[in-house]
Amino acid sequence: MKKTFLAAAAALALTAGVAHAAPKNFDGFYVGAEIGGAVAGTENLGADFYGNGFTGGIFGGYGATFNDFYVGAELNGSITNLDTDFGNASLKKKHGYGIAARLGYLFAPSTLGYGVVGWERGRFELSSNGVDDSAWVDGLKVGAGLEYALDRNLSVRGELAFINWDKKDVGTKSHEIDAKVGVAYHF
Numbered sequence: 001m002k003k004t005f006l007a008a009a010a011a012l013a014l015t016a017g018v019a020h021a022a023p024k025n026f027d028g029f030y031v032g033a034e035i036g037g038a039v040a041g042t043e044n045l046g047a048d049f050y051g052n053g054f055t056g057g058i059f060g061g062y063g064a065t066f067n068d069f070y071v072g073a074e075l076n077g078s079i080t081n082l083d084t085d086f087g088n089a090s091l092k093k094k095h096g097y098g099i100a101a102r103l104g105y106l107f108a109p110s111t112l113g114y115g116v117v118g119w120e121r122g123r124f125e126l127s128s129n130g131v132d133d134s135a136w137v138d139g140l141k142v143g144a145g146l147e148y149a150l151d152r153n154l155s156v157r158g159e160l161a162f163i164n165w166d167k168k169d170v171g172t173k174s175h176e177i178d179a180k181v182g183v184a185y186h187f
Helices: 002-020
Strands: 028-044 047-066 069-086 089-108 111-128 131-149 154-165 174-186
Touching: 028 069, 028 089, 028 154, 047 089, 047 174, 069 111, 111 154, 131 174
Parallel strands: none
Antiparallel strands: 028 047, 028 174, 047 069, 069 089, 089 111, 111 131, 131 154, 154 174
C-alpha cells in the first residue's frame, strides 16, 4: 500500500511538472495579418444609413500568461474600402491605426479567448454636393476574439470589434463593426 501510494504520488508530481513545463503558446512578441469585413452606421438628419466594405491589415504586440490568464498589448494598421452613402453625401473610411489592450483566458493550452479595449484613429473622406473633405477621426474600440495556437510559433484567430467614432470629429454619429480572421507568428 505504501509503495502504491508513493508510486501514485511520484506519477502525479511528474505529470504536474510536465503540464507546468508545457510551452506557453501565447507568451512573447508576435506579428500578423488579418482580413475581413466591416459594416458602418451613420446618423444624418435623424435617419440611420448603413454601408459596408472589406478591411485588412497588420498587427503586432506582446502578451504574457499568468496561470490561465492572459494580458497583452497590440498595435495595428488597417486599410479598408468602407463606404456609407446617405442622400447626396457619402462617408468613406480609407485607412487607420490603433492600440489596444487584450485580456483573456486560456481555455486550453492552445486556445485563448480574449477581450479587446483600445483607441482607433481612422482617415475619413466626406463628399457632399460636390464638396470633398477629409479628416482623422478618433474612436473607442471594444471587442472579443478567439485565438488557436497551431504550434509554438503560429496561431490563427477570429475577432469581432465595435468602434464608436467621435461625433465631433466626424460631424455625425457613426460607428463600425469589424469581423476579421488573422494569422500570427509568435517569436
